[in-house]
Amino acid sequence: MTSHSLKILPLGGLGEIGLNMMVLECEGECLIIDCGLMFPDTQSLGVDVVIPDYKSILQKNIKAIVITHGHEDHIGALPFFLQDVQKPIPIYAPRFARELILQKLKGAHDKHVKVKTVKDGDKVDVGVFEVEFVETVHSIIDSMALFIKTPVGHIFHTGDFKFDPYKKKHKEKIKKIGKQGIHLLFADSTNVEREGASLSEEEIKKNFDKIIAKEKGRVFISSFASNLRRISYLLDLAKKHKRRVFLDGRSMLSNTQIARELGILKSTDIITDNPQEDNLIFIITGSQAEPYASLTRLAYRSHAHIKLKEGDLVILSSRFIPGNERAIHKLLNHVCEQGARVLYGDISDIHTSGHAHRKELKLLHKMIKPRFFIPVHGEYRHLTMHQALAKEVNPRVHSVIAQDGDVIEASKNSLKKIDHIEVSHVFVDSIAGDDLENTILKERRNLSEKGIIFVVVIRNEKTGEVIEGPHLYAKGFLSQKKHEELFEEAKKVAFKYLKQEKSIEELQEEIRIGVRRFFKSRELKRPLVLPIILDI
């Protein structure tokens, strides 16, 4: 009997929170789990999104893509991947994720992409794999874990998950799966830094009930538009307290529209225009101070129809995604300046995470008792902490810390890294539709910190004599008007190099280095310098 082996290739999501994409390969057939994007650090450098570097798998025999849930970091790269892979691949996704995917693909080139709906308990054959979808609790409805039967053994992939004491059946199901014997576990590491357990959505609901009961004036609740469960009970609470609701923000409107079409949201007291009543409940976008979102416009007084005023209460029913703290703080300040009061995670329990905390993760490991373990969905420190937690619960588990591009081989008796493929983060300027090269990004970063000086020299083609220049033009560096003498000296520095008998390229390079060195010698920052010598 040949010994089976399975290769595991994470392309994203191990080493960063975002761009989740994992490839399982067995007997020449590939199964892809999720295909997401990430919003980059480099937002300020004009980069819009980051997607996984999947070029190494484009030629492989991909039997299917399975999607665990509809968050952007699990589906956002699909349009790009499907365009690049240039062959039809079956996609299996739970209901709400499927709607969001189809929305993304509208207007895209592949009109013949088929996305099949899966629900809790559905099993699909994907080549040598059998994938069973297992509903879990997360911050978006229709979230799935995956119970995958492979020639090597059973795999359980949690997707993004948490436990909710009010939703016992999910926990029971996972317990049953654990009893079947799990060879290899992939589990969500996002909140491994957090002690205890995440709050139940029911607790949040109770808090909102109290808040809405107490508030006589308007209440603005910003939430992730994908958190339909929360939006749904907020609508119920509004109805209970005889308050009408106004929804605002592009993704809020489109997501709730999808939810209504799927029969998930039933509430009728949503008004769609002229939000003038004094005790309305507003459910809006902008919890991350996104540039054109509803709450951001309200904070910056640029909303076309609504103005904040004293007596209003603004609630951020969300967490502060790392990197957005300062933008959200500014937003909160501007809201307070208009006389409204604010409530947010720091000062009130009006949000709970969609990811398991340590206590929940320990329970997971206790129930699953896997032989092998690969932590996923986290930055490096999360992965190492999760590895340590796993060992606390199951001292005999063997785990491997993988990073994007590592090739891990799983067999009946081992789990080890056997190879590494160089992968990078692929930056997409979604306007240019282009990959932004690292050079362009590096140029922008330097430009942003130091500015640029353009040096123009015109020479007589025949004699090499300088006709015009060097002329210096600075942007984002120092004011030339204020520093005339300095720039005159810099011109002389550049001029000196021109006396040499060298090629244009060599002279340009020497001027570039020389001018930079000159400014550095004056205790200034070294700007980008772009010399151009034109012979006419």
Place this chain on the structure above:
Amino acid sequence: MTSHSLKILPLGGLGEIGLNMMVLECEGECLIIDCGLMFPDTQSLGVDVVIPDYKSILQKNIKAIVITHGHEDHIGALPFFLQDVQKPIPIYAPRFARELILQKLKGAHDKHVKVKTVKDGDKVDVGVFEVEFVETVHSIIDSMALFIKTPVGHIFHTGDFKFDPYKKKHKEKIKKIGKQGIHLLFADSTNVEREGASLSEEEIKKNFDKIIAKEKGRVFISSFASNLRRISYLLDLAKKHKRRVFLDGRSMLSNTQIARELGILKSTDIITDNPQEDNLIFIITGSQAEPYASLTRLAYRSHAHIKLKEGDLVILSSRFIPGNERAIHKLLNHVCEQGARVLYGDISDIHTSGHAHRKELKLLHKMIKPRFFIPVHGEYRHLTMHQALAKEVNPRVHSVIAQDGDVIEASKNSLKKIDHIEVSHVFVDSIAGDDLENTILKERRNLSEKGIIFVVVIRNEKTGEVIEGPHLYAKGFLSQKKHEELFEEAKKVAFKYLKQEKSIEELQEEIRIGVRRFFKSRELKRPLVLPIILDI
């Protein structure tokens, strides 16, 4: 009897956390409280520090500057202010703050600046003001609150403070002051978002005791170098556990040197070179992932003498200052990649804030029972929340939310805003020694998001005929090699404008707008465009 009045002019610290500077003016005489700087959001735009806009007070009759403590946001702008005010002003500062100020002024122009040391209980006459210094607990030693007697009534200014259950005498002193009747209270709003009370430094010490007892290997503790109290007991704990200590990082070494000179630190088991022992305790800089700090070098493997390894424990004994989260996360990931373990605020009580939480603030207001109240040291939302908290405790207090530039008048029976002076944040490129104009910053921001294109055209001076060009040179925009056709089209667009009989300036402006519009029409971002027409 003339009725007295006092004017209050905050120049910084009300509306942002940083650049604290407040002016009290009575009967033509001014007292300045603190003179600090702020590290800007715009760090990435090459701006180094932000200082208050104090130009409106440079000509006033300033009797003294009193300093509450030695943090940068209270003393960092002094060198700039003293240089600009160009007259000698007495400065009163507590011991450690004074040393840090003198260190800053070394090599500065004003060698004759006198900084007088004040300690707990000292009273100084500053014109019509009598200022008594009251020692408080903060995250730097020698921190003072101010009890100021004025013709209008008693003022109490908390400085930056917290209560520590192990340091009862500070609380008792403030209680006594409250009994004297406080007309106007200024209080620290930084942590008004946080429930409960801040941990005592004694609790942190106990935790460190346990940690160091348990760790057999090396322990790296990064802390703010100004937190001498913590550094002092860490040295004691190291001694207790028979571990030698290695200090690393410029400010760590200079601050502990000052502390030794002042007799504050006595410990002798600090080694200064060759840190090779296997169970050393390292006390280092880098808790905010500052670019050249010790821990940052260790994380990025660029430290000249020390390498992290498996078995090491790295502790961030500090908070994550908003804005630094992502840099610190990256640092933690890189530390984990080298096999070390990490401990930080999220997962362990190894730091406590220097600012009072809500419970402590309520206690303050209960003890002081001021008639009037102005919240300070916070962003707008902190100030409004603190106002609400004050009213909870003392329903009859009258408070005013002031922002930088507001002129507040205090009299025996009223407190109100009477004027506003336009003040801005003054950005200083500490290398250029220059104020960076908003234009330069704006240029850098645009450069960073969209890049720049230089358009060079050379014409025959006499005939106006185009000899060379238009040539386009792009930086940080798109790769010209990859988009040759696009740039050729852009050249044609620029060329069209040259046929007109207009001045060089007009033509350059039209080319600038036209080229930008061209790229926009291709669904691309609009870069900066700098056209240069040279007639030779």
